[in-house]
Amino acid sequence: MVRASALYIVIVIALVIGIICSSLVVVAYFYREQYQRAFRYDALQNNLNSGINILIASQDNAYAEGKKVSLFGGEADSVDLKTVVWGIYGIGVVRAFIQHDTLSRAFSMAHAIDSAKWAALYLPDEDRPVSVSGKTTLKGNAFLPQSGIREAYVDGKAYQGDKRLVIGKTYSSQRSLPPLNPVRISELEKYFALAASPNSKSLLLDSISHSFLETPKTVPMGKNVVSLTGTRLKGNIILSSDTTVIVGSDAQLDQVLIFAPNIKVEEGFKGNCQLFARDSISVGPDCVFSYPSTLGVLRFKLNAAAMPAAINIGENVSFSGCIFAYDKSAERSKQPSINLGKKVSVSGQIYTTGLLGINDDVVINGSVFTGRFIYRSGFTVFENYVINTTINAEALSPYYLSGDIIPVAARKKKVLQWLE
Amino acid sequence: MAGIKIRMRYRVSASSLLEVIVAMVIIVVVFGLAMMIAANVSRGSLSVEKLHAQAVLKNVLAEEEGRRDFVSRTISIDSVAVEQEVKPYDAGLVEIHLTAYDNSNKKMAELRKVVISNDEETR
Numbered sequence: 001m002v003r004a005s006a007l008y009i010v011i012v013i014a015l016v017i018g019i020i021c022s023s024l025v026v027v028a029y030f031y032r033e034q035y036q037r038a039f040r041y042d043a044l045q046n047n048l049n050s051g052i053n054i055l056i057a058s059q060d061n062a063y064a065e066g067k068k069v070s071l072f073g074g075e076a077d078s079v080d081l082k083t084v085v086w087g088i089y090g091i092g093v094v095r096a097f098i099q100h101d102t103l104s105r106a107f108s109m110a111h112a113i114d115s116a117k118w119a120a121l122y123l124p125d126e127d128r129p130v131s132v133s134g135k136t137t138l139k140g141n142a143f144l145p146q147s148g149i150r151e152a153y154v155d156g157k158a159y160q161g162d163k164r165l166v167i168g169k170t171y172s173s174q175r176s177l178p179p180l181n182p183v184r185i186s187e188l189e190k191y192f193a194l195a196a197s198p199n200s201k202s203l204l205l206d207s208i209s210h211s212f213l214e215t216p217k218t219v220p221m222g223k224n225v226v227s228l229t230g231t232r233l234k235g236n237i238i239l240s241s242d243t244t245v246i247v248g249s250d251a252q253l254d255q256v257l258i259f260a261p262n263i264k265v266e267e268g269f270k271g272n273c274q275l276f277a278r279d280s281i282s283v284g285p286d287c288v289f290s291y292p293s294t295l296g297v298l299r300f301k302l303n304a305a306a307m308p309a310a311i312n313i314g315e316n317v318s319f320s321g322c323i324f325a326y327d328k329s330a331e332r333s334k335q336p337s338i339n340l341g342k343k344v345s346v347s348g349q350i351y352t353t354g355l356l357g358i359n360d361d362v363v364i365n366g367s368v369f370t371g372r373f374i375y376r377s378g379f380t381v382f383e384n385y386v387i388n389t390t391i392n393a394e395a396l397s398p399y400y401l402s403g404d405i406i407p408v409a410a411r412k413k414k415v416l417q418w419l420e
Numbered sequence: 421m422a423g424i425k426i427r428m429r430y431r432v433s434a435s436s437l438l439e440v441i442v443a444m445v446i447i448v449v450v451f452g453l454a455m456m457i458a459a460n461v462s463r464g465s466l467s468v469e470k471l472h473a474q475a476v477l478k479n480v481l482a483e484e485e486g487r488r489d490f491v492s493r494t495i496s497i498d499s500v501a502v503e504q505e506v507k508p509y510d511a512g513l514v515e516i517h518l519t520a521y522d523n524s525n526k527k528m529a530e531l532r533k534v535v536i537s538n539d540e541e542t543r
Contacts, residue, residue, distance in 0.1 A: 010443035014450040021457045028461040042478075050534035057512040057536050072515070072532050 044096045044103040047071055051079035051094035056109060056413045058083070063092075083109075084216065085187045087257050087274035088294050088322060088403030089416060091212055091236075106212035106420035110292070110401035111409035117178070118408050119143050120393035121166075122369040123384070125173050130373070133387045134360075135160050140367070140393025142166045143173035154387055155377055168393070177353055177369050178407035180326055185405070188276060189300050191259045194218055194240045207232040212255075212419045221245065221260075228253075235419075247275075249284075255419070267314070279306060283313045285341065291320035291348070292416060294403070297336055302329040308336055308354065315341040315359075322403055325352040335371060347396060349406050360388040365395035367408065473520035473528035476500045480518055485535055490514050499523060509534050 050071050055063060066082040080095040090109040095102055120140030123130055130144060131152035136159065142149075149166060151159035159165075210217040212235060221241035229248035233256045239245070241260035247253065253271040263277045267284035274294035275281055281295050289295075297309040309327055313319070323346065325336035335354030340346070342359040348366045350356060356370035368391055375382040401416050402409045476497050484490065490506045505517040514537040520529040 006443040007439050007446075010446050014446055017450050017454050021454050024461055025457060039474075042474075046531065046533050050532075053513060053534050053536050054510065057510065059511070071534060077532070 040098050040101050041103075043076060044098055044101060047077055047079050047096035047098075048094055048103050048105055051081050051096060052092065052105060052107065052415070054079075055081055055083060055092035055094065056415065059411065085184075087188070087276070088184060088296070088405045089292065090413075091419070093213055095213075104213050104420065105418070107418050108292070108416040109413045110416040111404045112412045112414055113400070113402050113408050114410035118367065118393065119171075119369075120168065120367055120391050122177060122367070123173055123373075124176050124371060126175075126372075128384060131382075131385045132161065132165060133157060133159050133385060135388050136386050137161050137167070137390040137392060138165065138386070139167040139391070139395070141168045141171065143171045146172050152385060154375075154382060154385060177351070177371065180324065180351065180407065181405045181409075184403070185298065185326065188296070188298055188405075191238065191240065191257070191276065192278060192298075192300075194220065194238065194259065206230075208237055209234040210236040212236045247271075247273075277309075279309055281311045283311075283317055283319075285314035285316050287314070287317045287319075289317075289319045289321060292401075293319065293321035295319070295321075295323045297325045299327040299329070299334075299336065302331070302334075308334050310336060311338045313338075313340050313344050316343045317341065318345045320347040322349045322351075322406060324350070324405065325354060327353070337374075338370075339374075348400065349402060349408070351406055358386065358389050362388075363390045363392075365390075365392050366400070367391075367393055367396075369406075469522060470528050472498070473500050473522070474531075476502060477518045477520050477529050477531040480504065481516060481531055481533060484516060488537075490516065490535070490537060500528070501525075508537075512537055 051069070054069070061083065063081045063083045066080060068078060068080050071077040071079060076098045078097060082093040084091040084093070086108060091106060092109055093104070093106045095104045119142055120138060121142040121144070123144055125145040127147065128145065129147040130149050132138065132149060133152045133154040134157050149170070151165070208217065208219070214236060216236045216238050218238045218240065221239060223242045225244045225246065226241060227246040227248055228251040230250050231248070232252040233239070234252070234254040237256045239256060239258045243260065244262040244264060245258055245260040247263065247265045247269055249266045249268040251269065251271065253273040256273045257276070258273060259276050261278045263275045263281045265275070265281070265283045265287055268286050269284070270288040272290045272293055276296045276298060278299055279297070281297055283295070295311050297311055299309045309325055311323060311325055323338055325338050327334055327336045336352055337355040337357060338350060338352045339357035340359060340362045343361045344359070345363045346366065350364060350367070351369040353371050355372050355374045356368060357374045357376070373384050373386055375385050375387045401414055480495070480497070480502050484504070492504060492506045494501060494503045496502070501521045503519045503521065507515045507517065509515040513534050516533050516535055518531040519527060522528050
């Protein structure tokens with residue numbers, strides 16, 4: 001007997017069709033959902049990049065307090081923009097959001113180099129020439145005193161470099177160096193005030209990592225000499241002290257700022273940091289500072305009793321970034337100095353209104369702005385002699401960016417580093 | 421012939437008329453619903469053309485940022501007409517507004533971005 005049972009068969013077919021239709025609807029829903037998510041992500045990314053461009057193009061402190069901006073006057077195009085001073089550079093923080101979706105980016109900004117102001121060497125005109133001797137190379141444009149540059153015998157050795165003396169164009173320099181950016185100087189002065197705040201107390205440090213998307217973490221070290229030994233500090237951290245800070249060879253510093261009257265970096269340290277001192281910075285031999293690092297001494301007040309501010313860099317140090325010395329008083333006996341040990345390699349910029357002490361086999365891939373050169377040989381001191389030194393502006397990476405504190409910075413800013 | 425009677429040897433059980441009618445109604449209703457859902461899904465899903473238009477806009481924007489000669493113009497790429505409008509945004513910035521249209525001049529996708537315009541002499 002064959003059963004017809006049409007109704008049962010129809011119900012089964014209807015069920016199958018229903019299941020197929022439901023799965024079709026579910027698949028379409030998920031596809032749509034995922035696509036909308038991807039579309040929102042694209043839009044956020046676009047808004048984020050627009051925000052980054054706005055911060056890069058901004059020339060003042062318009063975004064220092066943070067600002068919420070509707071990019072095109074629409075509903076789904078809001079961004080939060082903020083800039084923070086980070087040593088000699090700037091930090092930009094952008095947050096783009098649509099409903100509950102948010103994309104954030106933090107990056108450091110620095111300035112391109114103005115080709116009209118860029119030079120391998122800038123030596124102010126003090127009515128005396130500069131002399132070169134030994135294996136010396138000066139490559140790139142040079143701003144020199146009107147009395148020019150000449151070969152010299154030092155310790156019985158003649159000049160052995162290129163016969164042109166300066167491989168590049170030479171221009172007449174002014175009576176003084178182009179000044180450091182006063183706005184940036186005053187911003188750095190505020191950081192030193194952090195250490196002197198009455199609530200400063202010493203904190204024990206072990207390992208701190210702090211995001212650049214948040215407000216900077218200030219670590220006051222108080223009046224006790226603190227040695228950062230085995231310490232790991234990474235990110236948005238400002239360490240300030242009322243006395244000496246010793247950076248141990250095994251300390252791991254990444255992006256960190258340190259402000260103190262004296263800073264001592266022990267032999268063999270490797271890291272990336274910006275160190276600012278009021279009196280002195282001493283770097284032991286064989287240290288490696290990766291780009292973008294900074295060493296700066298800044299003296300804002302006349303102190304008759306104090307020694308001149310100085311940066312002393314030991315032998316065989318490799319440094320990438322900016323080294324500068326600043327003293328507000330123009331007193332000649334208090335002029336700040338930077339002393340480079342033997343075989344020191346600097347990729348970047350050196351600026352001092354005072355003295356630049358050089359030793360044999362110093363290599364500077366970048367530029368030197370200095371009041372005078374000093375070379376010590378035994379008991380003899382040679383002033384304005386460049387001996388056994390290479391200054392090569394063309395060897396500096398074309399991607400090198402400068403802090404706006406140095407007077408060769410162009411108005412144009414670029415992204416220095418993606419931080420978050 | 422008309423007078424011949426067919427005598428079945430076995431009894432065949434069949435569905436009743438009512439059962440068949442109910443089954444037909446159900447199958448018609450279910451098929452109708454299925455067709456409606458299928459139509460809705462296919463209409464609501466994103467067309468390949470729209471995705472293509474958005475990809476074209478992304479490419480145009482990337483090329484434009486690389487070239488840095490920002491001018492308002494209309495270009496045609498792969499049967500997509502791209503209208504590029506460049507407006508000053510802020511000091512040193514311009515807004516690029518890209519809109520993609522299909523052959524029947526229907527808007528398919530849109531993209532806006534603020535880009536840096538100035539380019540001073542640097543090292």
